[in-house]
Each structure stands twice: as C-alpha cells, then as structure tokens.
Amino acid sequence: MRDVELLARIGWNAPLPEPLDDRAVLNVEDLPDEITDALAHPAVALVQCAACRRLCVRDDFVWKEKQLCAWDYHAQVFGRRGPWRDGTYEERHFETLPSCAYVVPELVTELGVEVLLTTGALTAPAASAVVNTMLASDPGRAHMAVRTAGGIVILGEG
Secondary structure, eight states, X not given: OHHHHHHHHTXXXXXXXXXXXXXXXXXXXXXXXXXXXXXXXXXXXXXXXXXXOOEEETTTBEEXXXXXXXXXXXXXXXXXXXXXXSSOOOGGGGGGOOBBSOOOXXXXXXXXXXEEEEOOSOOHHHHHHHHHHHHHTSTTSOEEEEEOSSSEEEEEEO
C-alpha cells in the first residue's frame, strides 16, 4: 500500500497497455484463474439482455431477434414453451435449429431438461445422421437439437 501512496505522491502514471493481456500484469500468478483466462481472450462487445437488463456478450444468445443473457435464453428456449419436437428431424429442420454460443448443463437441469448428447463440429450429413439416430432411439419423448459454437447438443425433456 505504501508503494501505491508513493507513486501517487510523485504523480507517476503510465498509459494503459494495448492490448491488455497477462504480460501487462505484474505478478500475474497471484490472480485467480478466471481472471488470467479472461486476459487470454480478446475483448468482446457487451449489450443489455432484452429480458433482465444484465450485461451479456453480443450475439452469444439471440432468440427472436432479441439479445438475451444465458439465463434468459435457457429459460425461454429450453423451457416448456421452447421448440420441442417428437420424432426425428427432417433436413429442413436443421436449417432452423436454435443456435447459441454454448449450453450450460446446470441451467437446463434447473428447467427439468437433460443434456443427452454433445457432439463436436460435424458435417451436415453426419450431424443429421447422429441427431436422428439419437432421437429414434428414444421415441415418445420430446427432444431438441441445438447448434452451438462447438457442434450440436441434444436435449431431452424430463
């Protein structure tokens, strides 16, 4: 604390580093892992959630042309009124899958929804084959396929 007071008394200042990363932080090993992970990624644009007004990353969770936070997106899309389907998907349905940056298992569990399968990036024919095989193996249960940044997630209603 005395060092900070000394620097303030002598009028020391330094320009903010561009870009802000772990090389610009003294004793970076003392920071929590979440902060050092955040420093490794570039800055992103933030917007207000259309439902709750919390800040969220732009375009990570968009539903019906509204910017939402992860909590509100999960509640609206994966809740009871979401686009659940019985049976397999036709090829045209894959063009309109809900799309988001990621699916949070803890948030969907709160809604009574299960994460049944998570895939990596697949080609279109492989993705449709995997999704339809999974859905055909569990008939009579409402399912939803969701496109994420990393691939496809299949959810099952509880």
